[in-house]
Amino acid sequence: MRIGLLTGGGDCPGLNAAIRAVVKQATGEYGATVTGFRNGWRGVVDGDVVPLGRADIRNVLPVGGTLLGTARFHPHAEHGGLDGVLATLEAERIDSLICIGGDGTLHAAQQVADAGVNVIAIPKTIDNDVEGTDLSIGFHTAVNIATEAIDRVHTTAESHNRVMVVEVMGRHAGWIAVNAGIAGGAEVVLAPEEPFEIERLVKFLKHRHRAHANFSIVVVAEGAIPAEGSSMDYTQELGRFGEIIAGSIGERVSKEIAERTGFDTRLTVLGHVQRGGSPTPTDRILGSRFGVAAVDAAMRGESQVMTALRGEQVVTVPLAEVAGRLKTVPSELLRVAQVLA
Amino acid sequence: MRIGLLTGGGDCPGLNAAIRAVVKQATGEYGATVTGFRNGWRGVVDGDVVPLGRADIRNVLPVGGTLLGTARFHPHAEHGGLDGVLATLEAERIDSLICIGGDGTLHAAQQVADAGVNVIAIPKTIDNDVEGTDLSIGFHTAVNIATEAIDRVHTTAESHNRVMVVEVMGRHAGWIAVNAGIAGGAEVVLAPEEPFEIERLVKFLKHRHRAHANFSIVVVAEGAIPAEGSSMDYTQELGRFGEIIAGSIGERVSKEIAERTGFDTRLTVLGHVQRGGSPTPTDRILGSRFGVAAVDAAMRGESQVMTALRGEQVVTVPLAEVAGRLKTVPSELLRVAQVLA
Amino acid sequence: MRIGLLTGGGDCPGLNAAIRAVVKQATGEYGATVTGFRNGWRGVVDGDVVPLGRADIRNVLPVGGTLLGTARFHPHAEHGGLDGVLATLEAERIDSLICIGGDGTLHAAQQVADAGVNVIAIPKTIDNDVEGTDLSIGFHTAVNIATEAIDRVHTTAESHNRVMVVEVMGRHAGWIAVNAGIAGGAEVVLAPEEPFEIERLVKFLKHRHRAHANFSIVVVAEGAIPAEGSSMDYTQELGRFGEIIAGSIGERVSKEIAERTGFDTRLTVLGHVQRGGSPTPTDRILGSRFGVAAVDAAMRGESQVMTALRGEQVVTVPLAEVAGRLKTVPSELLRVAQVLA
Amino acid sequence: MRIGLLTGGGDCPGLNAAIRAVVKQATGEYGATVTGFRNGWRGVVDGDVVPLGRADIRNVLPVGGTLLGTARFHPHAEHGGLDGVLATLEAERIDSLICIGGDGTLHAAQQVADAGVNVIAIPKTIDNDVEGTDLSIGFHTAVNIATEAIDRVHTTAESHNRVMVVEVMGRHAGWIAVNAGIAGGAEVVLAPEEPFEIERLVKFLKHRHRAHANFSIVVVAEGAIPAEGSSMDYTQELGRFGEIIAGSIGERVSKEIAERTGFDTRLTVLGHVQRGGSPTPTDRILGSRFGVAAVDAAMRGESQVMTALRGEQVVTVPLAEVAGRLKTVPSELLRVAQVLA
Structure with a gap:
């Protein structure tokens, strides 16, 4: 099994925890390989790849940002973007592509999935507005x-x-x-x-x-x-x-x-x-759990799903149900902010 | 409406946030009063009471510990403890007793509830082992x-x-x-x-x-x-x-x-x-939401319930279903700890 | 002995540590009293006073800002400011006035000293540009x-x-x-x-x-x-x-x-x-040492001086030698910033 | 110019800042080389060396511990230790040996210096009891x-x-x-x-x-x-x-x-x-200044000295005047701790 991995959109704390978990879980008992793409979707389009092994993820858990680099780049916004994505994934013989990102990345992931690629998404956004999960990495x-x-x-x-x-x-x-x-x-x-x-x-x-x-x-x-x-x-x-x-x-x-x-x-x-900066324990744990869960899902043959926190459980939800949908603050929480003023 | 309030068991960060929220929510639009009991159940047995108004909760949000004091004291473990509790609550004409505590306090709360007192519990324990809620205050x-x-x-x-x-x-x-x-x-x-x-x-x-x-x-x-x-x-x-x-x-x-x-x-x-020490934002928010929810429940006429976090929602659950039950770490999380070693 | 106390200029962390130390040291073995003036020099001009005892300084050590309030107000910049200062100090029978502040406050302190008032200054400025001391509170x-x-x-x-x-x-x-x-x-x-x-x-x-x-x-x-x-x-x-x-x-x-x-x-x-926010241990210690040293100086009969940190020692230096003078970064330190780039 | 570098005694935060500064300053305009010894004096005795360049010190500034490793090892406490030290330094053609350590390391440094080696010491000890400097790294x-x-x-x-x-x-x-x-x-x-x-x-x-x-x-x-x-x-x-x-x-x-x-x-x-853990800004700055000053001293031809903070200045002091001497807390500071109780 060959797993591809990218981080897209704005950087945030906890991305490295997820990258580390993907690499540890994939290269452990599963014996899979992990190919990283630099600077989000741009690296997929350009074929800017880096093999990721255990030596690459040493000491990154408490470090903010993303060791893969990231960019606000939409493969479809550029001419021929999707073709580039498919060409690179084929050249690298990627069986499953793990995309860590927010709404823009998820939207692109959905389009890539529609073109037949096996995609697993991991939600990250400090805005926490991704539908379907209690928390996204960075928030x-x-x-x-x-x-x-x-x-x-x-x-x-x-x-x-x-x-x-x-x-x-x-x-x-x-x-x-x-x-x-x-x-x-x-x-x-x-x-x-x-x-x-x-x-x-x-x-x-x-x-x-x-x-x-x-x-x-x-x-x-x-x-x-x-x-x-x-x-x-x-x-x-x-x-x-x-x-x-x-x-x-x-x-x-x-x-x-x-x-x-x-x-x-x-x-x-x-x-x-x-x-920026070092992630809180919560973001380190969330990134770690999402990374492990994404690899597990890939190895189980799941695709077109997103990892999600639901209460105490990490689950997967269909990407189509969440991509492009906005999660807003519930009225109970808005009210607490008001009554405690 | 007269609300009683105590914090029992070991102290932890976030208790003051809950006390503050109870006082703000009760004395706001509801126009209720709040009577605090010092040092947990001991203060109820001994009639050691303190009226709580908005001036008493100024600047306590970021402060650890509990302004009411606390003690590891079980009303039933002492001779005549329950009679003392009932006598004090009657003397103070308490309509609803909000008890913030861990398993010991919840157990006592259940017994007091069985004796006919209207009880609302708020879970706190740094061990996070209270059943029925994703998080307890302090963890x-x-x-x-x-x-x-x-x-x-x-x-x-x-x-x-x-x-x-x-x-x-x-x-x-x-x-x-x-x-x-x-x-x-x-x-x-x-x-x-x-x-x-x-x-x-x-x-x-x-x-x-x-x-x-x-x-x-x-x-x-x-x-x-x-x-x-x-x-x-x-x-x-x-x-x-x-x-x-x-x-x-x-x-x-x-x-x-x-x-x-x-x-x-x-x-x-x-x-x-x-x-000890200043609570994290998460514990301040959890204490605040639980405090507001406990007062809301009391004003709705609920009793013998515990506030609980379930995913993104704060709800109430029957006290009888959770008191005395232990919540352990799910196997998925234990496994993440192992695979990332 | 009656000590007056004010905090002037912009607020910063560590002011409360100094206030606490002044009160503890003055009201301890010396048996002196402390009269606080609210909102810097404005409180002196307006006679806005508050007696300060040990109950007033409980738990303020780790708290930022100043419990006395502060204002960017120069007594001389307003018509009749100095007369107001002298009138209030006489009415309150202040023997020694401890002024905690930066360059503006020190300048005013110097003018008040020139008018015959016994003044002890404590330097605070997050800019650290007060001459004569290694560190000022807040920096x-x-x-x-x-x-x-x-x-x-x-x-x-x-x-x-x-x-x-x-x-x-x-x-x-x-x-x-x-x-x-x-x-x-x-x-x-x-x-x-x-x-x-x-x-x-x-x-x-x-x-x-x-x-x-x-x-x-x-x-x-x-x-x-x-x-x-x-x-x-x-x-x-x-x-x-x-x-x-x-x-x-x-x-x-x-x-x-x-x-x-x-x-x-x-x-x-x-x-x-x-x-803003809680002072670092260094600012708490500096404020505490300066507060104790200012009271000691007042009790020794010193006046027109400023407390100062010199290496490991807290000393007093003549106010006239430091007020209005700017301390800039030495070239050695500027060079370290450059060579490590 | 060939500079040797070791960290000895217990680890503490700020050592990496000093190592980074030594490497940056030495390999910058001076064009010198830096040879690191692993695990303190043990690495010198055993000839366990590692060349240090700019790539080796990337991102270490905020990281605790020491990238060179350290050990509580006294070259003289072991049979033939000093001979091993001299042999290694000669084999590596070290012109000047920078030793970062506390009393044990300074004592050994003094003995090595007595044997004719050019030594520059940098004081580190969380106990802060090294004579001659206001602060030591880690305290x-x-x-x-x-x-x-x-x-x-x-x-x-x-x-x-x-x-x-x-x-x-x-x-x-x-x-x-x-x-x-x-x-x-x-x-x-x-x-x-x-x-x-x-x-x-x-x-x-x-x-x-x-x-x-x-x-x-x-x-x-x-x-x-x-x-x-x-x-x-x-x-x-x-x-x-x-x-x-x-x-x-x-x-x-x-x-x-x-x-x-x-x-x-x-x-x-x-x-x-x-x-342990990430050094405070003060320890990062102190380590950086000491590292730069140690290289400067070596390049000026100084030896048998220790870098020291004196007020706002970093200076060098003769090693013989400070090695083996204990710096205790001055009575003024002890008294502040008492009067503020």
Whole structure:
């Protein structure tokens, strides 16, 4: 059995744990080989391959990023991409291709699968918005980093009587914002799931500062949007990969709060630190379990599936049922963020 | 509505998050009051009460331990304990008693419920062995601390060509050992779920040090036991609360490895640091969700239930179905720990 | 003996450690009292006082920020400020005023001292640019946070073949940039001490990416400036408190690199997280030692001095010798940052 | 110029930073070569050498331990050790030998220097007891780890009304105990510098628990000893390398407190975790500066010196002035630990 392996999309902590587990499990009792492709789908199209053995994965468990490299590259977006993929996989005689990635990678994986390739997907996205799994690789570390940042600005907010606005990642779903907001004790969390009214937000802050306290933390997901009819005019502008290219919503919200309340208001945009560094134990374990499960599935002859965490179990789910579908934050969790404000 | 609240058993990170959530949710829109009992069931028996308002829970979210205090005290283990409990609850006119605790506390809660008290339980135990919920409060932080310790001894093991044995908590189930073992990249994990053969362990280490590497990490749950018929003679001696009172198994395993292999072998017993300090975001969120859910359940008129995490949902499960039952590590996870060695 | 206490300027971790030490040392064997002023010099002018006893400082050691509050407020910058200060100090019968702050606070302290008040200063600034002391409170924690951020973007830089630009604090001196740059293994560090030539920087990056590696980390102090005659046109615009009000130099450098090299280049501006959260042990110890030393100095009858760390010793130095003077990074340290690139 | 390099004694965080800096600085503009010896002096005696180039030090900056390996091995303690050292150094044509180590390594370095070898020493010891330098590599990380552990047991002490005894490293000097004790807010610190009276300690704890609080943290350096004439009988038993081989003083103190006060008392022995894992930024910077300074000294023709931190400067000091001399905690710092109790 010859297994192919790639990591696609944005990098995140826990990818190396998954790569390590794939290599250990495949080359162990199964006696399979693992061929890595460099820089995501680009490496498959270009035939940029690297054989992966046990020596290549030493000491990578606690290291962030991906030893295979990654790229935001869609094989179909380029002319002849799919042909290149099929040619390389045939040349390398790959029996099963394990693709670790987020929505873009899963979408490409589905198309490659439709062309007859045996594909096993492993979900990773710090946004945690992949349908069908409780957790995707990278999300847990991102929540930890965002919570630590909120803890840090908390003391400044309190010492200076300020409103601190913290913008976190989350284009289409507010998983990081809601979880880090609850964990950090934020007063307000703005998530894409519930368009916000700037008037109501401002009224809440004014009331709070008059009645209880003279500081507040406002956590804003980068994909948060004002409700229609809100007096705050703002339109998200998206690029061709769904990325936000308009000005930051955090900047806008921060400015509106400052102007409408007169409170000393400051913005922190967390940015890239959310997706880097050593993975939390949870992401190391998740990556390890997904890697083992993906190889097991391949050896059992499964294909066109994605590994998924369901409660305490790691299972596989049909790729067709999850690719391209968005998982948003459930209302119970959104409500907890609100009642604890 | 008058809500009573206690934390019982060993302390752990995340208890204050749950207390805070109970107080915020109860005293918010519901307009209920919260009466705290100091030092677990002892405070209920003794009538040691403290009213809890929003001022009492300021800034406690990131703080470990429990602001209510706790004690390993079983109301039934003492003469007249249950009468004291009922008398105090009546005197304080408690409509619903929220009990945050592990197996001992849940057992007592079940008995108090049988006597007609409305009880809502919230599971906490760093051992994670409460049935019916994916996670209990405190476990996640313990895994983080144990993983960090394994990461630390890893560099010493490698620099000095040593076998490092790390004993972690887990009397009846190996959740911490297995999870921290996977996350820390341990070569061997000994858990209560699978009695171990010392000969096989020794053989594995000898083979590894001859063939691949000259160091190893062995993680031992405090409740790990040798298989029957193993050449290593060892019997766990338990106290009346189920605690281990015989010599540490880690010490024993460490000695056996040193004697049988001749390798330089050192022991680290993590002990109390596993249950203290600031909770991880996951434990803060879990405590917060459980606290909100417990109050919601009480206000809905539910009783004799326990809050539980099931996948992405927080639900309630009948207390009778879970109290006294032990949740052990599933074989899939035990296997991941083995194949990644 | 009646001691007054204020914290001025921007907040930072370790202030509470110093406050706690002042209170413990003063109210212990010395039997003195401590009167706190809220929000820096503003509280002195306004007579906003709070008596500080041992109950007020419980559990504050590991907490960031300042329990006294702080403000960027110069008594002389406002009409009649100094008169207000003197009136309040007389009304409160303050024998000795302990001022914890950075250059602005020390400058004000010097003027208040000139008006006849007994002043003891304790240096705090995350920029570490106060003359006369090896360390000021807050700097060490800031370096830790910045290093952690560099560690995090490192894995992304490597996985995506990017240039990551990280802007850190440091208006007039590059202490954070140089230290975090060395600790994080940055390829380039731009500090105010050595105006940089953008052409040389670009040439270095091009050479490195061609010869050795395909990623780089560039750490930029917010006060870094291009050398005269450099082809990059940029002028710092400063506000009346010396703060930078022109566009971020990090943003500018990031844009220049992207345009001149064609490399995928991303910017992270750390901002407020650098000055918040729990202090490192070093900042807790420094704050504690300075607090004890300040009270000791006051009780010995010293005045118009600042506590200072000199090697392993905490000493006092004349305030007049240090106030208003800037401590920059020594060339040995700048060179280490360069040779390790 | 041919430089030799070894790391001796116990491993600690920051060694790799020093190794990296030696290699970068030597092989950079100086054009020198670096020959590493494996496992400390043993590698020199046995001729176990490894050439070190830039590829060997990639990504080691944040990694604990030492890539060269280390051993507690004294060349003179073995028959013919010195001859072996001289033979190997001649065979490898080493012009200057950089030895990174603690008192044992420095002592050996002095003897090797006396035999005519050009030696540059770099001090490392988590105990921080090397004379002549403010800091040695590894100490700062150890203080951080010990402080974090004290923070953790703090919440348990408070929640359970316990005395928590924490034993930390420090055979001949109490640097870790005193610093971590101050940073963690310990009530009592026992250091080798000041033999303690158990009666006084017990009296203090009884008074504190009656008057103020019902919990305490007692930090004990492993080398702490009771005062002569104290009612607690205890004698340290030392091995031939000065290591403590008698029973742990922490265990003994813990037992005495429990028996004499009746308080619920628990012991945590930190052990090996204190010397492992990723170095703090301070240790990375210190290792980097020492590595660069050692090569600079060698290239300047200096020998028989040790790199040292003095305030903000890295300097070199004559090895003969520091080898074999013990640096203990100054009384000012011991006093701060006491007054903040």
